[in-house]
Amino acid sequence: MSAALKIGFENPVAQSQAVFRAVMMALARPGTVRRLDVPVDAVPALDPAAAAVALALCDYETPVWLDPALAADLQVQEFLRFHTGAPVTEARALASFAFVPLGGEVPALDDFAQGSLDYPDRSTTLVVAVEALAEGEGWRLTGPGVAGEGRFIARPLPADMLDRLQRNHALFPRGVDLVLTCGDRFAAIPRSTQVDA
Amino acid sequence: MNAPLTSGYNFAYLDEQTKRMIRRAILKAIAIPGYQVPFASREMPMPYGWGTGGVQVTAAVLGADDTLKVIDQGSDDTTNAVSIRKFFEKTAGVATTTVTSEATVIQTRHRIPETPLKEDQILVYQVPIPEPLRFLEPRETETRTMHALEEYGLMHVKLYEDIARHGHIATTYAYPVKVAGRYLMDPSPTPRFDNPKMHQSPALQLFGAGREKRIYAVPPYTDVVSLDFEDHPFEVNKFDKPCALCGAEGVYLDEVILDDRGGRMFVCSDTDHCETRRADGNRGEMSPDSSENRP
Amino acid sequence: MYVAVKGGEAAIDNAHALLAHERRGDPSIPEITPDQIREQLALAVDRVMAEGSLHDRDIAALAIKQARGDLIEAIFLVRAFRTTLPRFGASEPLDTSAMSVRRRISATYKDLPGGQVLGPTFDYTHRLIDFTLAGGAAPPAPATATQGEAAPHVTTLLDDEGLIERNPSAAPDAPVGDLTREPLAFPASRDLRLQNLARGDEGFLLALGYSTQRGYGRTHPFVGEIRFGTVQVGFHAEDLGFCVDLGTISVTECEMVTQFKGSAEAAPHFTRGYGLVFGQSERKAMSMALIDRALRTAEFGEDVVAPAQDEEFVLSHSDNVQATGFVEHLKLPHYVDFQAELGLVRQLRSEFAARQADLDAMRKEAAE
Numbered sequence: 001m002s003a004a005l006k007i008g009f010e011n012p013v014a015q016s017q018a019v020f021r022a023v024m025m026a027l028a029r030p031g032t033v034r035r036l037d038v039p040v041d042a043v044p045a046l047d048p049a050a051a052a053v054a055l056a057l058c059d060y061e062t063p064v065w066l067d068p069a070l071a072a073d074l075q076v077q078e079f080l081r082f083h084t085g086a087p088v089t090e091a092r093a094l095a096s097f098a099f100v101p102l103g104g105e106v107p108a109l110d111d112f113a114q115g116s117l118d119y120p121d122r123s124t125t126l127v128v129a130v131e132a133l134a135e136g137e138g139w140r141l142t143g144p145g146v147a148g149e150g151r152f153i154a155r156p157l158p159a160d161m162l163d164r165l166q167r168n169h170a171l172f173p174r175g176v177d178l179v180l181t182c183g184d185r186f187a188a189i190p191r192s193t194q195v196d197a
Numbered sequence: 198m199n200a201p202l203t204s205g206y207n208f209a210y211l212d213e214q215t216k217r218m219i220r221r222a223i224l225k226a227i228a229i230p231g232y233q234v235p236f237a238s239r240e241m242p243m244p245y246g247w248g249t250g251g252v253q254v255t256a257a258v259l260g261a262d263d264t265l266k267v268i269d270q271g272s273d274d275t276t277n278a279v280s281i282r283k284f285f286e287k288t289a290g291v292a293t294t295t296v297t298s299e300a301t302v303i304q305t306r307h308r309i310p311e312t313p314l315k316e317d318q319i320l321v322y323q324v325p326i327p328e329p330l331r332f333l334e335p336r337e338t339e340t341r342t343m344h345a346l347e348e349y350g351l352m353h354v355k356l357y358e359d360i361a362r363h364g365h366i367a368t369t370y371a372y373p374v375k376v377a378g379r380y381l382m383d384p385s386p387t388p389r390f391d392n393p394k395m396h397q398s399p400a401l402q403l404f405g406a407g408r409e410k411r412i413y414a415v416p417p418y419t420d421v422v423s424l425d426f427e428d429h430p431f432e433v434n435k436f437d438k439p440c441a442l443c444g445a446e447g448v449y450l451d452e453v454i455l456d457d458r459g460g461r462m463f464v465c466s467d468t469d470h471c472e473t474r475r476a477d478g479n480r481g482e483m484s485p486d487s488s489e490n491r492p
Numbered sequence: 493m494y495v496a497v498k499g500g501e502a503a504i505d506n507a508h509a510l511l512a513h514e515r516r517g518d519p520s521i522p523e524i525t526p527d528q529i530r531e532q533l534a535l536a537v538d539r540v541m542a543e544g545s546l547h548d549r550d551i552a553a554l555a556i557k558q559a560r561g562d563l564i565e566a567i568f569l570v571r572a573f574r575t576t577l578p579r580f581g582a583s584e585p586l587d588t589s590a591m592s593v594r595r596r597i598s599a600t601y602k603d604l605p606g607g608q609v610l611g612p613t614f615d616y617t618h619r620l621i622d623f624t625l626a627g628g629a630a631p632p633a634p635a636t637a638t639q640g641e642a643a644p645h646v647t648t649l650l651d652d653e654g655l656i657e658r659n660p661s662a663a664p665d666a667p668v669g670d671l672t673r674e675p676l677a678f679p680a681s682r683d684l685r686l687q688n689l690a691r692g693d694e695g696f697l698l699a700l701g702y703s704t705q706r707g708y709g710r711t712h713p714f715v716g717e718i719r720f721g722t723v724q725v726g727f728h729a730e731d732l733g734f735c736v737d738l739g740t741i742s743v744t745e746c747e748m749v750t751q752f753k754g755s756a757e758a759a760p761h762f763t764r765g766y767g768l769v770f771g772q773s774e775r776k777a778m779s780m781a782l783i784d785r786a787l788r789t790a791e792f793g794e795d796v797v798a799p800a801q802d803e804e805f806v807l808s809h810s811d812n813v814q815a816t817g818f819v820e821h822l823k824l825p826h827y828v829d830f831q832a833e834l835g836l837v838r839q840l841r842s843e844f845a846a847r848q849a850d851l852d853a854m855r856k857e858a859a860e
């Protein structure tokens with residue numbers, strides 16, 4: 001079946017809004033796991049949650065970086081082009097969004113657009129698929145959006161992910177924002193979050 | 198705007214591409230609390246300076262199952278609040294309310310409701326001049342560098358000069374705050390009475406400045422600290438009397454002139470708060486429905 | 493007895509009804525039609541198109557009617573309409589040298605290829621109220637002439653001698669900035685500055701341009717040329733693979749030849765200021781050209797000392813829709829903030845009075 005036949009959102013206006021609101025609240029409350037409550041008809045290589053983020057937030061103004069496996073997947077290319085019109089870029093430092101599927105290698109966070117001190121918003125949002133997401137256990141999260149402290153963990157992630165997130169936070173207000181997807185569930189760790197073991 | 202809008206407009210007026218652009222700006226604003234994200238503000242069918250930033254943020258956030266409240270000066274019935282509420286009733290068909298606790302999205306100009314906000318409520322502020330340093334340094338290129346370098350000495354000097362001249366910090370509204378220990382932020386022209394409500398609020402606070410093309414945010418549970426000095430700590434505006442209608446204390450009051458002989462009364466600026474209290478049986482000294490005042 | 497104000501909604505509806513009534517005026521006078529406005533108030537239509545950033549004479553005429561002749565209000569209506577229109581891309585650059593010229597004058601040469609064409613202008617009318625217009629007499633038929641020889645740009649003639657700075661060569665693939673899609677950041681590139689000025693308020697541009705003539709950022713301008721007429725608009729359709737003709741629009745173009753520059757490396761040559769607006773508006777195009785040149789001050793290594801040279805000042809305040817909104821927003825209720833200020837001023841006054849009383853007491857003691 002052609003990827004273009006995947007309809008993405010059945011009702012783009014309402015579903016884009018619902019996905020955006022969920023992503024917004026995920027970033028506003030780092031480490032809280034949310035469920036996507038809208039159906040997404042997407043290509044198999046993309047998590048429903050990752051596909052939903054792309055459909056809701058990407059367009060011709062947002063260069064997208066794809067993990068090599070996704071970039072090589074014509075269905076993914078066609079799906080993104082047809083539904084979002086987003087240009088695919090190989091330059092991580094130019095990407096507004098970056099997608100890493102399950103099993104993909106997470107590149108160094110500082111390879112992506114970090115923004116500048118003048119314009120820290122000119123940075124990449126990284127969407128990484130994982131097998132498991134859980135709140136209430138694992139890393140200790142503090143900072144804006146976290147009442148007191150929170151606990152959160154996602155697996156699998158690179159062994160040095162904690163160190164990478166700490167270095168990313170140390171760059172604040174520069175840095176990338178991370179959205180972790182797991183099927184139809186997802187959570188976020190913005191650059192503002194302090195992550196500790 | 199007398200004729201009904203035709204059905205040719207998208208849900209909540211803005212086209213989807215514009216909404217995506219605004220939504221991306223909101224996400225960045227949340228990730229960098231207090232930083233003003235530039236966005237390609239659109240020309241709205243209402244004048245700049247009348248809430249076009251707040252309206253664009255609300256339009257980007259709003260869904261069909263939301264319940265919207267719009268206030269101006271704390272009141273749901275001021276003309277501009279009525280006009281904006283009508284705009285969204287017309288273009289989005291969403292439910293509206295005047296009851297703070299029932300609203301999922303509250304758009305405001307110049308006040309934060311007295312009723313404490315809850316998790317998952319969103320407060321959208323209309324912002325005229327988003328740059329807290331603008332009246333000290335008119336150049337955007339300069340103030341941007343100050344934010345980049347976290348160089349806020351100018352503001353401290355200004356506040357200190359107030360103290361030297363008047364014995365007090367003479368800023369009574371739009372009182373500058375530091376967000377999450379990093380960015381200096383303009384809370385919009387709310388009275389400084391409302392500043393403490395921003396600190397560690399369970400609600401998400403979004404700020405839209407349409408003419409100046411900036412969006413910024415304070416996530417829930419975020420430190421918002423009003424600037425002050427050890428020997429001149431931050432103080433909220435104080436009132437001598439409770440609300441004359443509902444008897445509430447510790448709320449922000451409007452002064453109402455009753456006659457040309459110095460007659461005046463002070464009443465809740467938050468009309469929903471006042472009405473709710475009166476419905477609960479609370480009375481103030483000049484309440485029209487208290488027995489001694491009934492004509 | 494005071495009760496909180498209610499009924500804002502009814503008041504707004506009533507105000508709108510009253511506005512519609514006032515717009516119509518005396519019903520015994522025939523109602524004006526947008527066609528009449530388009531044909532007979534054509535320069536008002538031109539201004540609304542230019543500052544509304546939308547070349548549509550009918551929409552502009554309707555907006556003028558709806559706005560009761562308030563042109564800034566009409567510009568606002570057009571802008572709010574424009575923002576909802578779908579966007580297909582950017583047109584090909586206009587070729588103004590191929591303009592079908594209705595008016596073309598140069599102040600730098602007595603005569604030149606293509607000639608001086610006065611066209612429809614107020615320039616040499618005696619500003620005497622024409623009472624015959626009140627009666628609606630038909631004007632005499634104008635003399636007509638067929639389009640004469642081609643009219644190359646004056647600056648091209650100067651170019652041939654190397655007397656004026658070269659325009660940067662066209663970069664067809666370079667993206668053109670659009671301040672309606674990207675927020676303006678400083679320093680702004682010249683394309684964005686020109687876009688800002690083209691949409692800017694005629695009165696604001698006029699005053700700033702005038703200020704450069706009076707010494708606030710002098711540029712020694714000469715009107716190389718003003719031309720008004722119609723030009724073709726082409727659009728390169730990606731899916732067709734060739735340029736399609738979208739029709740013609742009317743524009744006024746002004747090229748100012750300004751103060752010469754030179755250095756150890758470059759021979760002295762004149763510099764340029766450029767203005768282009770929809771419709772016929774020489775006042776606006778000339779002002780724009782003066783300010784364009786003034787805004788290039790830093791580029792020529794000169795100090796920015798005058799308002800018209802100050803990019804942030806000019807570009808941030810040129811838009812009359814923004815300006816009118818923010819100035820007029822002061823009539824919205826501000827009583828919450830005013831109450832905060834009242835409280836402070838009362839407190840400061842009572843502290844002042846207390847200090848005065850103390851001082852008086854001390855003086856009295858000292859005197860005794």
